Amino acid sequence: xxxxxxxxxxLIKTRGQQVTLRCSSQSGHNTVSWYQQALGQGPQFIFQxxxxxxxxxxxxxxxxxxxxxxxxxxxxxxxxxxxxxxALYLCASSSEATLNTEAFFGQGxxxxxx
Amino acid sequence: SQExxxxxxxxxxxxGKNLTINCTSSKTLYGxxxxxxxxxxxxxxxxxxxxxxxxxxxxxxxxxxxxxxQQSSLHITxxxxxxxxxxxxxxxxxxxxxxxxxxxxxTVIP
Numbered sequence: 132x133x134x135x136x137x138x139x140x141x142l143i144k145t146r147g148q149q150v151t152l153r154c155s156s157q158s159g160h161n162t163v164s165w166y167q168q169a170l171g172q173g174p175q176f177i178f179q180x181x182x183x184x185x186x187x188x189x190x191x192x193x194x195x196x197x198x199x200x201x202x203x204x205x206x207x208x209x210x211x212x213x214x215x216x217x218a219l220y221l222c223a224s225s226s227e228a229t230l231n232t233e234a235f236f237g238q239g240x241x242x243x244x245x
Numbered sequence: 246s247q248e249x250x251x252x253x254x255x256x257x258x259x260x261g262k263n264l265t266i267n268c269t270s271s272k273t274l275y276g277x278x279x280x281x282x283x284x285x286x287x288x289x290x291x292x293x294x295x296x297x298x299x300x301x302x303x304x305x306x307x308x309x310x311x312x313x314x315q316q317s318s319l320h321i322t323x324x325x326x327x328x329x330x331x332x333x334x335x336x337x338x339x340x341x342x343x344x345x346x347x348x349x350x351x352t353v354i355p
Contacts, residue, residue, distance in 0.1 A: 155289070172347075176342055188342075223288070235285050236290075239286065
């Protein structure tokens with residue numbers, strides 16, 4: 132067990148709706164990264180938060196946004212959901228912003244958009 | 246953006262056999278990571294390589310980094326059913342971005 136908890140584990144939403152996914156980081160970690168993993172593909176980097184600031188972003192549209200809280204837990208928000216947003220969303224926590232040194236991953240949230 | 250190509254895409258081996266998975270980068274590697282994923286679950290960190298020529302081992306898994314070739318290999322000795330899963334390489338890129346490889350699905354037949 133990594134100590135990184137994601138909620139909910141599964142979620143079904145309708146196209147056009149908004150969704151919030153949550154991630155609690157491992158104790159002592161100040162960096163959280165979010166990834167989208169479509170079925171049969173490798174994870175795609177969405178963005179990273181370091182000490183409550185967005186610290187890096189992948190090729191995702193602005194309707195993907197996030198927050199990091201003072202306790203370093205994080206949220207991923209997706210607006211105007213599209214069918215292609217259906218995927219496993221993974222968060223990872225680590226202790227440094229510049230490296231994914233021993234990043235620990237949560238079990239993921241499986242989002243289905245219908 | 247960086248591309249990490251893994252080969253083979255999938256692998257089926259008999260228990261006890263050795264195997265190698267390769268990860269080739271289209272850009273300079275600043276750090277190369279190997280992860281294992283069981284279907285639909287989170288990723289488990291295996292090891293990280295930072296310097297050319299670096300080699301690390303954990304139990305029966307050994308990873309090497311060839312910086313000049315922009316390539317890393319993951320070698321499993323005497324495979325076991327517990328080694329089954331999807332192996333992903335990942336790499337840091339400037340701008341605090343991180344890219345994963347295309348993945349290699351490993352099946353170990355008892």
